[in-house]
Amino acid sequence: MTATGFALRTDGVGKRYRKGWALRDCTLALPAGGVIALVGPNGAGKTTLLRLAVGLLAPSAGSVEVLGSDVTASTPRTLSRVGFLAQDHPLYKRFTVGDMLRFGRACNLRFDQGLAERRLATLGIPLDRRAGALSGGQQAQVALALALAKRPDLLVLDEPVASLDPLARREFLQVLMGAVAEGGVTVLFSSHDVHELERVCDHLVVLDRGRVTLTGDIDALLAEHRLLVGPRTAADLDRAGTVVEAVHSDRHTTLLVRDGGLPAAPGWRAQPVALEDLVLAYLRRPGAAVTP
Numbered sequence: 001m002t003a004t005g006f007a008l009r010t011d012g013v014g015k016r017y018r019k020g021w022a023l024r025d026c027t028l029a030l031p032a033g034g035v036i037a038l039v040g041p042n043g044a045g046k047t048t049l050l051r052l053a054v055g056l057l058a059p060s061a062g063s064v065e066v067l068g069s070d071v072t073a074s075t076p077r078t079l080s081r082v083g084f085l086a087q088d089h090p091l092y093k094r095f096t097v098g099d100m101l102r103f104g105r106a107c108n109l110r111f112d113q114g115l116a117e118r119r120l121a122t123l124g125i126p127l128d129r130r131a132g133a134l135s136g137g138q139q140a141q142v143a144l145a146l147a148l149a150k151r152p153d154l155l156v157l158d159e160p161v162a163s164l165d166p167l168a169r170r171e172f173l174q175v176l177m178g179a180v181a182e183g184g185v186t187v188l189f190s191s192h193d194v195h196e197l198e199r200v201c202d203h204l205v206v207l208d209r210g211r212v213t214l215t216g217d218i219d220a221l222l223a224e225h226r227l228l229v230g231p232r233t234a235a236d237l238d239r240a241g242t243v244v245e246a247v248h249s250d251r252h253t254t255l256l257v258r259d260g261g262l263p264a265a266p267g268w269r270a271q272p273v274a275l276e277d278l279v280l281a282y283l284r285r286p287g288a289a290v291t292p
């Protein structure tokens with residue numbers, strides 16, 4: 001836990017590259033503890049936000065606070081509490097797994113080599129194998145074991161499962177969830193895949209074209225949103241709370257609403273929305289993209 005109770009806070013954060021803004025007006029308060037998913041399509045700004053969070057990029061506007069400290073003024077001590085796993089789990093391909101553990105210990109103040117060795121032994125990954133000779137899934141597990149051995153308070157992972165097959169993906173997430181269950185670490189990871197989020201995550205951030213379109217505790221978001229299904233109509237829409245999306249078939253209208261009750265008209269029923277459908281509805285919205 002941090003003094004503020006937040007693992008990451010951003011206030012009006014923007015990041016401008018030479019060609020324009022990759023992130024605009026990003027204000028977030030992500031709680032410490034648990035797992036936070038950052039989802040959005042290609043080019044939404046996920047990597048940019050994660051690199052800002054770990055101090056690898058400086059914001060062009062606004063401020064970023066990680067574990068209670070302004071990230072641009074963060075000391076090595078604060079940053080030593082943050083682990084970062086970049087996209088594609090880069091490893092030194094000619095190093096053996098054992099070499100990398102020794103390297104990790106030499107570079108990090110709180111590195112727990114025994115923890116990493118136990119994780120790798122459980123996964124059957126030999127210490128004398130060169131990284132380049134491991135499968136993609138094994139390389140991802142080695143990179144995760146190294147990151148967890150740092151005993152971070154905040155672990156940031158950029159699309160950690162994107163290149164993994166379904167089995168390796170499941171195993172990777174299981175190891176990650178196990179580490180969270182052991183306590184202490186907050187995990188923030190980006191993903192294109194919204195399929196497994198409900199099982200794995202506590203908190204959600206949806207980014208679209210450089211803007212945050214939805215953020216919150218997942219249980220609360222699911223409780224606030226409902227699908228209202230009724231006879232096809234274009235009327236009554238403004239009587240059903242905030243309409244996130246309206247879909248019409250020949251005979252029916254389905255409204256995804258936030259904080260909305262059933263329309264007074266007969267024939268309407270409410271049903272819960274699945275997290276994947278909720279995220280996809282927000283991503284389909286014609287929102288305001290960032291302008292160059």
Ligand SMILES: Nc1ncnc2c1ncn2[C@@H]1O[C@H](COP(=O)(O)OP(=O)(O)OP(=O)(O)O)[C@@H](O)[C@H]1O
Nearest residue numbers: 017018019022040041042043044045046047048049
């Ligand atoms: N170093 C850079 N220089 C210039 N533009 C960049 C740079 N890095 C990212 N961008 C641009 O910023 C926008 C956001 O990119 P970013 O990599 O953060 O998105 P992303 O959501 O992580 O995408 P993906 O899912 O494809 O990895 C994109 O339009 C991208 O082209």
